[in-house]
Each structure stands twice: as C-alpha cells, then as structure tokens.
Amino acid sequence: MDGSALPINLDAKPNDLESFWMPFTWNREFKRNPMLLASAKGMHYRSVDGRDILDGTAGLWCCNAGHRREKIVQAVQQTVEHLDFAPTFQLGHPLPFELASRVLQMLPPGYDHMFFCNSGSEAVDSALKIALAYHRVRGQAERTRLIGRERGYHGTGFGGISVGGIVKNRMFFGPLINGVDHLPHTHDLSRNAFTRGQPEHGAELADELERICTLHDPSTIAAVIVEPVAGSTGVLIPPQGYLQRLRDICDKHGILLIFDEVITGFGRLGTAFATDYFGVKPDLITCAKGLTNGVIPMGGVIAREGIYDAFTEWADNTGNTIELFHGYTYSGHPVAAAAGLATMEVYKEEGLFERCAELAPYWEDAVHSLKGTRHVIDLRNLGLIAGIELESRPGKVGARAYEAFRRCFDKGLLIRVTGDIIALSPPLIVEKGQIDEMFGTLQSVLNDLD
Incomplete structure (x- = not known):
C-alpha cells in the first residue's frame, strides 16, 4: 500500500503470528496453517495469497450490506x-x-x-x-x-x-x-x-x-x-x-x-x-x-x-x-x-431488508437441497440464516465441521462452525448465483469428508 500511514503492507504476510492471542480460536492450529484475509469488497474477501473468498457469513453476522461500501467508507x-x-x-x-x-x-x-x-x-x-x-x-x-x-x-x-x-x-x-x-x-x-x-x-x-x-x-x-x-x-x-x-x-x-x-x-x-x-x-x-x-x-x-x-x-x-x-x-x-x-x-x-425477504424462499430451497448429503442430520432456516447440522465423529465433537470449514476456505467459501453445526448468514446483497455457489461448494466438501 504505497503512501499508506500503516507500518505494514496489508497484502503481505505478517510476522511470526505469535504475539496476537486470538479470540475463540484454536491458536496453535491457526498459527501452523494460517488463513489470512487482506481485503474485501462486496460479497468477497481476498486472501493474502490472492484468492477470492465468497463470504457466507457476513463477516461475523455483521456486514449485512456487504464489504467496503463506498458511502460508509x-x-x-x-x-x-x-x-x-x-x-x-x-x-x-x-x-x-x-x-x-x-x-x-x-x-x-x-x-x-x-x-x-x-x-x-x-x-x-x-x-x-x-x-x-x-x-x-x-x-x-x-x-x-x-x-x-x-x-x-x-x-x-x-x-x-x-x-x-x-x-x-x-x-x-x-x-x-x-x-x-x-x-x-x-x-x-x-x-x-x-x-x-x-x-x-x-x-x-x-x-x-x-x-x-x-x-x-x-x-x-x-x-x-x-x-x-x-x-x-x-x-x-x-x-x-x-x-x-x-x-x-x-x-x-x-x-x-x-x-x-x-x-x-x-x-x-x-x-x-x-x-x-x-x-x-x-x-x-x-x-x-x-x-x-x-x-x-x-x-x-x-x-x-x-x-x-x-x-x-x-x-x-x-x-x-x-x-x-x-x-x-x-x-x-x-x-x-x-x-x-x-x-x-x-x-x-x-431496500436490503425487503431484498432479504424476497430471497428467503430461494435461500430456503437451497438450504434444503442438502437433505440427503453425506453426514447431514438436520437443516434449518429463517430469513437469510441457515444451520446445517452434521453427525459428529465418535468422541470428536466438532472435528468434522472444523474440517469442512478449512476445506471450504481452500475452495473459496467462508462458513462459520460451532460444534458440528455449520452456520451461514451471507450479506443481504447476495445474488442467487452466489447462493448456488455456496451450497454447491458445501455439498462437494461434505460428500468428500470422512
């Protein structure tokens, strides 16, 4: 970032990562294999290695209007x-x-x-x-x-x-x-x-x-x-x-x-x-x-x-x-x-609230298209929210969903997991084609998981 007042380049990898005690994070695993975001625009993040990551979670349920909106900036x-x-x-x-x-x-x-x-x-x-x-x-x-x-x-x-x-x-x-x-x-x-x-x-x-x-x-x-x-x-x-x-x-x-x-x-x-x-x-x-x-x-x-x-x-x-x-x-x-x-x-x-209401039936159908997908034991939805509950591995609650989280990120999709439940809550600007992309990626990842 030429001319920036920041002391580092946002697009570059940082130091050894040890100083930051990350919240709600498996710190040791992250620092062995970090997933770092450098920028964002609209429906996508961009990773430090230059890949577009479709945001299925509106950041942390918060970027409802999408990223880097000019008026807000x-x-x-x-x-x-x-x-x-x-x-x-x-x-x-x-x-x-x-x-x-x-x-x-x-x-x-x-x-x-x-x-x-x-x-x-x-x-x-x-x-x-x-x-x-x-x-x-x-x-x-x-x-x-x-x-x-x-x-x-x-x-x-x-x-x-x-x-x-x-x-x-x-x-x-x-x-x-x-x-x-x-x-x-x-x-x-x-x-x-x-x-x-x-x-x-x-x-x-x-x-x-x-x-x-x-x-x-x-x-x-x-x-x-x-x-x-x-x-x-x-x-x-x-x-x-x-x-x-x-x-x-x-x-x-x-x-x-x-x-x-x-x-x-x-x-x-x-x-x-x-x-x-x-x-x-x-x-x-x-x-x-x-x-x-x-x-x-x-x-x-x-x-x-x-x-x-x-x-x-x-x-x-x-x-x-x-x-x-x-x-x-x-x-x-x-x-x-x-x-x-x-x-x-x-x-x-x-009209983003109204847009959410209009998209909700399409979203619901997309969520429930995962019924019958490997490991899925429940699907639930309301508005532009989805919960995809997976069967847990014996003695390893959360392991399957966490692996899905990592694999989705590698395939260009950001999801959120808690235990063995995948949560989705995209920005309200999401397009139908992006909804299809999210659930297509998820289905592929889940079918390949042990």
Whole structure:
C-alpha cells in the first residue's frame, strides 16, 4: 500500500503470528496453517495469497450490506477528519442523537430511547443493568433475578455469560453472577428435524418460565433474555408461538422481556428487527453488528416507552441529576455513529431488508437441497440464516465441521462452525448465483469428508 500511514503492507504476510492471542480460536492450529484475509469488497474477501473468498457469513453476522461500501467508507473518513472523538458524559455531538432517531423510526410504535455502547456484549450487560435499575427506581428492588436460556449466547461480559448457556463460555470463570436461572433450549431434533422456517413443536417449552417463577417467586425476577433466533450456538429457530408465550408470562408477572437482536437486527430475517418478524414486542432490544455494517464497533440498547421515564421520575423525586449511573467512554462515538448513519442510508436506498425477504424462499430451497448429503442430520432456516447440522465423529465433537470449514476456505467459501453445526448468514446483497455457489461448494466438501 504505497503512501499508506500503516507500518505494514496489508497484502503481505505478517510476522511470526505469535504475539496476537486470538479470540475463540484454536491458536496453535491457526498459527501452523494460517488463513489470512487482506481485503474485501462486496460479497468477497481476498486472501493474502490472492484468492477470492465468497463470504457466507457476513463477516461475523455483521456486514449485512456487504464489504467496503463506498458511502460508509466516506462517512467514516469525513467524520474522523472533522471530529475524531468527543465525550458524551455531560457533553455531546449531533451524530448519536441522529442515529438513535433513525433506528427508532425502523421499529414498531412504542420504543422511544436508545443507549449506545461498543459491542453486543456491552449491549447485553447494559440491558441487564437497565432492567435491574428500572425495577429499583420503581420501588421493586427485590427484583434481582435474571433468566437466560440454555445454549443462549449473549456475548462475553460477566452478565452475558451468566445469562448465556454455552458451557465452555461459562466453565472457566467461577460462579459468575448470582441469582441467574435458565430456561431449556428449544432444539428438538426428534420432532423438528429438517423443518422449513419455524418448527411446529416446542411452544410449550416457554411454560418452563412459569415453573421458574414458582420456584423463585416471580416478584424476585427482573428480566428474561433470549435471542429470537439463537445464532452462535448453531441456528436454533423458535417454535411457532414460543416467543409470544414468553411475552404473555412476562406480562403476567411484571417481568421485563429482553430480545438479544445482535444477530437478527437490521434485516437478517427480512424485517428491520425480529420483533417485526414475529410480532412480539420486548421491553428492551440489544443490537450491534449490522448497526454499523461491522465497519466500526458499536452496540445499543433500545427501550420501550416508559422505561426512560421511570428513571427521570426517580431522579426528580430524589433530587438526583444523573438518571442512569452507567456508560462507556465510547458511548455514541462520532466515527461509529457516522458509520451507523451511512449504514442506515444504504439499507434504505437499496431496500436490503425487503431484498432479504424476497430471497428467503430461494435461500430456503437451497438450504434444503442438502437433505440427503453425506453426514447431514438436520437443516434449518429463517430469513437469510441457515444451520446445517452434521453427525459428529465418535468422541470428536466438532472435528468434522472444523474440517469442512478449512476445506471450504481452500475452495473459496467462508462458513462459520460451532460444534458440528455449520452456520451461514451471507450479506443481504447476495445474488442467487452466489447462493448456488455456496451450497454447491458445501455439498462437494461434505460428500468428500470422512
């Protein structure tokens, strides 16, 4: 990169790779045989050895509008030249106010405030804190319990891994937050294998929340948090009626319902948010990833009407000036907010949410074309999301999918794996021919695997 301010060439191989402790990575294996990306454009990455890699995962569920979109790049460049940083503690700048307003306009009526942070993990921890504080300022300080779900993923903060339900994310870090319980997950291969869209069976699993309420006393429970569609644990689609049943039980007992929409937010299901798709309105919504198209880290918490007001009423009644004692140095960072505003413009101008909805039936047929492919024991889909579950090798859970991941990369396709489940979530700009290419490559790889 001639003339670059960077001290290295992005197209060149780096040093010995040892200094960077990589997240959620088999570091030793990667550093023996690294897969390095040098650039990206549209639907493709380009590897350091000059190969195009079709992006089947929108980066990490985040580049919904595709890569290196000119409008977003220009917004970032122009903003950092004009305003690199401004604090939002007792000060402000226009961009996060405008972005919050634009995002709220995408939602159904009934949401009126948005709190900014830097990631999905921070959004979850912020939402949990807001829920706890909300009950306290309303005189219900006894509501301290938080309810998550088995196989749920809510980031890697202590709050997120406490309410999350992925064992290895929790097992190394001690007792975590007290007063947390978990609903059962909804994945039922015996009744729902190879379902197109939402499974028919499993709505009754939401009734486990009633059992938890009876066990702990519902007046002690602050919030229930679920992913409308569980992504990182392997694409678990909610059964028909399940989310509505959770909403009804929460309403019955005065419990806040939180939707973690870090993955489903910003078009992944063919609507702006999963609350639109399922017709179920949570009290708090977390988002990140597609908020800025993955260009600059940013997350947020969206609150229904009445939550912000409860804090302002408490502050007025107690003589406090600060309503919520929570925040981050980079909450509403100007460059991130600029990326978010430009991203919203791209979504709107190109009708990408509507495009996702139009492509979803074609995508569904492509997903289920893998039925009968070697090693495949389940296929599931919703919007532009797919889960392809493989039979595990005896005593080596995850080995088969990881090998598929490596082979797909060698053949020019980026997929994501968790255990022995392959997850796909391409940018919303994907073309039908690229969908065919993805599933053709996958079928070839799976048929060649031992």
